[in-house]
Amino acid sequence: MNSTPxxxxxxxxxxxxxxxxxxxxxxxxxxxxxxxxxxxxxxxxNIVSKKDKDGxxxxxxxxxxxxxxxxxVILEKExxxxxxxxxxxxxxxxxxxxxAGCGIHNDSHKKSEHDGIHTFYVGKNAKxxxxxNHYGEGTGDGKNVLNPTTIIYLEEGATLEMETLQIQGxxxxxxxxxxxxxxxxxxxxxxxxxxTDSQEATTDFYVELNGKNSSTHVVSRSIAKDxxxxxxxxxxxxxxxxxxxxxxxxxxxxxxxxxxxxxIDANNVEANLIHEAAIGKIAGEQLIKLMSLGLSEKQAEKxxxxxxxx
Amino acid sequence: MLEIKDVCFSRDGKDILKNINLKFENNKVIVITGxxxxxxxxxxxxxxxxxxPDSGSIYFNGIDITNxxxxxxxxxxxxxxxxxxxxxxxxxxxxxxxxxxxxKLNRSEICQYLSDVGLCTKDYxxxxxxxxxSGGELxxxxxxxxxxxxxxxxxFDEPEAGIDLWSFNSLIDIxxxxxxxxxxxxxxxxxxxxxxxxxxxxxxxxxxxxxxIGKKSKVLPKLLISSKNGRYTKxxxx
Numbered sequence: 001m002n003s004t005p006x007x008x009x010x011x012x013x014x015x016x017x018x019x020x021x022x023x024x025x026x027x028x029x030x031x032x033x034x035x036x037x038x039x040x041x042x043x044x045x046n047i048v049s050k051k052d053k054d055g056x057x058x059x060x061x062x063x064x065x066x067x068x069x070x071x072x073v074i075l076e077k078e079x080x081x082x083x084x085x086x087x088x089x090x091x092x093x094x095x096x097x098x099x100a101g102c103g104i105h106n107d108s109h110k111k112s113e114h115d116g117i118h119t120f121y122v123g124k125n126a127k128x129x130x131x132x133n134h135y136g137e138g139t140g141d142g143k144n145v146l147n148p149t150t151i152i153y154l155e156e157g158a159t160l161e162m163e164t165l166q167i168q169g170x171x172x173x174x175x176x177x178x179x180x181x182x183x184x185x186x187x188x189x190x191x192x193x194x195x196t197d198s199q200e201a202t203t204d205f206y207v208e209l210n211g212k213n214s215s216t217h218v219v220s221r222s223i224a225k226d227x228x229x230x231x232x233x234x235x236x237x238x239x240x241x242x243x244x245x246x247x248x249x250x251x252x253x254x255x256x257x258x259x260x261x262x263x264i265d266a267n268n269v270e271a272n273l274i275h276e277a278a279i280g281k282i283a284g285e286q287l288i289k290l291m292s293l294g295l296s297e298k299q300a301e302k303x304x305x306x307x308x309x310x
Numbered sequence: 311m312l313e314i315k316d317v318c319f320s321r322d323g324k325d326i327l328k329n330i331n332l333k334f335e336n337n338k339v340i341v342i343t344g345x346x347x348x349x350x351x352x353x354x355x356x357x358x359x360x361x362x363p364d365s366g367s368i369y370f371n372g373i374d375i376t377n378x379x380x381x382x383x384x385x386x387x388x389x390x391x392x393x394x395x396x397x398x399x400x401x402x403x404x405x406x407x408x409x410x411x412x413x414k415l416n417r418s419e420i421c422q423y424l425s426d427v428g429l430c431t432k433d434y435x436x437x438x439x440x441x442x443x444s445g446g447e448l449x450x451x452x453x454x455x456x457x458x459x460x461x462x463x464x465x466f467d468e469p470e471a472g473i474d475l476w477s478f479n480s481l482i483d484i485x486x487x488x489x490x491x492x493x494x495x496x497x498x499x500x501x502x503x504x505x506x507x508x509x510x511x512x513x514x515x516x517x518x519x520x521x522x523i524g525k526k527s528k529v530l531p532k533l534l535i536s537s538k539n540g541r542y543t544k545x546x547x548x
Contacts, residue, residue: 221400249399288360289396291380292389293410293459300381303409307401 003038009074012103016133017072019099028070029056031084033077045069045096055085055117058098062091062123070099073116078108078142083115092123092155098130102146104169106138113145120150122185125157132162136169143171150177154185156211162187166201167194167309175203181242183211191220192309195228195256205234209242209271218246223305224256233261238271248277251308311336312357312388312463312495317366319352326352328518330366334463339489339496341506343533344515350499351393353515354467358390359383370463389461393468395448397440403451404435410455423454426487428480446477453484465497470505482508503537506530 005013005021009032013019021030021038027045030037034054041047044064048057058069075082088098106112122128136144152160166173179187187207195201207216216236224230236244250258264273282304290300312334319327327349334340342350355361357368359380367376375383384390398406407420421431427450437443439451449469456464469485470478482504488496489508498505506512512529514522522529 283396285392285396286398288380289392290409292358292384293455294381294384294412295409296381303401303405304398307405308399310400 005037008076008105009037012074012105012135012137013072015135016101016103017070017099019070019072024070026068026070027058029058030070030072030074031082032074033080034082037074042067047071050085050087053085054083055087058086058088060088060090060094060096062093062126064091064094064096066095068097068099072100073102073114075102075104075106075112075114078106078112078140079110081111081113081115083117085117086119088118088120088122088128090120090122090126090128090158093125094123095127096129098128100131101133101135102148103135104138104144104146106136106140106142106144108138108140108142110140111143111145113143113147115147115149117149118151120152120160122152122154122158122160124155126155127158128160130160130162132164134164134166134170134173136171138169144169145172146170147174148176150175152177152179152187154179154181154187154214156183157185158182159186160188161190163190163192165192165309167192168196170201171199173201175201177203177205179205179207179216181207181209181211181214181216184213185211186214187216189216189218189220191218191222193220193222193230194225194305194309195222195230196225197228198226199228200230201228202231203233205246206237207235207244208237208239209244210239212241214240215243216245218244220248221250221308222248222258223251223253223308224258225253227255229257231259231261232277233263234275235263236265236273236275238264238266238268238273240268241270242268242272244271244273246273246275248275248279249308250279251282251305252279253281311371313369314353314357315367315369317353317356317363317368319349319356319361319363325518327356327363330520332513332520332523334495334497336462336495337493338510339485339498339508340511340513341509342497342499342513342515343501343506344521345517348515349518350515351467354390354465354499357465358388384459384461387462389456389459389464391452391456391464391466391469393471395439395445395452397448399438399440401439402436403439406439406451406455407458410458423458424451426457427451427454427484429454444477445472446474446480449473449477449481450484453481457488460492461494463495463497465499467499468501469498470500470502478502478504503534506533 044061046059260277262275314332317330424431
């Protein structure tokens with residue numbers, strides 16, 4: 001196995017994980033073109049290849065604190081359809097950061113696709129920050145497709161904060177997230193998407209608040225440009241005394257289309273569920289304000305978009 | 311100096327500004343007042359370039375800016391504070407001050423500008439300019455932006471709008487401080503007696519025309535008499 005990164009690898013890793021592979025420390029597992037590229041484990045974080053299917057088990061020992069795991073995926077081989085199953089077993093009282101993501105470089109007319117199915121088993125009182133960035137590039141007209149599925153099981157008192165970012169080069173994506181929360185657990189999801197040209201992005205969140213005093217905040221901010229299409233669906237099931245806040249903000253530009261489909265089910269009298277959705281163009285007063293500070297209309301638009309997706 | 315020559319503006323068959331002629335001299339505080347709907351805010355929008363006059367011209371330091379864009383006027387040295395500060399999702403207080411400066415400021419510089427408008431900096435740097443800030447806080451940040459911009463000519467459109475009494479008192483202090491520490495021209499559109507008191511000159515608008523213009527000592531007493539007769543209340547709103 002040649003684990004020396006080429007220039008494209010380095011660029012993609014920088015884009016999706018902001019890492020320099022030569023300086024990477026701690027636990028990591030880099031997958032390239034459907035195969036293991038390079039891996040490192042630590043005394044408290046083990047990474048094991050699955051035997052029954054493509055993927056890995058990431059096992060984080062209980063009480064592991066202030067450690068991180070990088071598990072980026074690179075696709076450069078034309079026409080590859082890569083599906084991977086990654087399971088995260090996070091021990092009780094651990095406090096870790098997991099940085100995932102996928103970058104596709106496609107110079108061909110063939111479709112490149114990566115479907116990552118990630119399942120999180122977060123132990124009691126454990127705290128996880130999960131970052132997942134998606135990026136596509138290349139000179140070909142082949143589609144770059146990314147379909148991530150994230151399934152989250154939070155034990156009592158567990159917390160998971162998930163940040164996802166997709167702002168460039170992904171032709172089509174269907175993001176599916178399902179979460180099941182026990183007592184006193186908390187799930188925060190922050191999604192940021194920008195689509196351009198004829199790109200399509202669908203995100204679908206399903207959260208079951210099964211435990212007493214469980215809570216979730218789902219925040220989606222997106223920008224749809226050109227002729228792109230986006231759909232945001234959320235389905236929150238409040239089955240006990242719980243709290244949920246779902247917020248979907250989208251800026252629609254040019255001929256783009258954005259659909260928001262909210263659903264909140266209070267299945268218990270003590271379920272407190274809120275949904276907010278706002279879709280619209282960039283406010284004229286925002287452009288005027290920034291222009292009154294000396295920015296051109298284009299510069300003003302760029303600042304507004306950058307801020308919105310920050 | 312900013313000069314307005316023969317400016318007329320109408321909408322939907324109604325004359326909103328009727329042949330306005332005004333000169334804003336350098337190094338003065340001028341307060342424009344008048345009843346709601348008298349044309350004050352429309353004049354502000356025309357000065358800024360948000361609206362174009364039907365006829366007439368605007369000159370800034372001798373340059374005809376009538377057809378210039380908003381940003382071109384801003385880059386010449388014209389600043390504007392909105393009546394209702396604009397909210398931005400995702401843009402923080404620190405971001406907007408960097409945008410205003412056109413460069414990344416160090417935090418101690420930002421702190422100074424925020425402190426000058428009575429904001430405790432640590433609490434505000436990373437806060438977004440959206441609904442989690444009160445009207446008074448947003449207004450102070452807007453003023454900090456304009457202080458940072460340090461435009462030769464700055465126009466405030468009803469800075470008292472939408473803020474509580476405590477914030478209003480701070481606002482007066484800020485304007486008095488600006489008056490004493492800047493040589494720029496400050497134009498404030500306001501109904502408030504305490505803001506009128508800061509003025510060197512007062513311009514009174516009535517139904518799209520200038521009813522009166524002159525030094526504060528001459529104009530303000532007449533306005534206060536008018537207010538007692540029901541034309542203006544003491545704190546300004548008709």
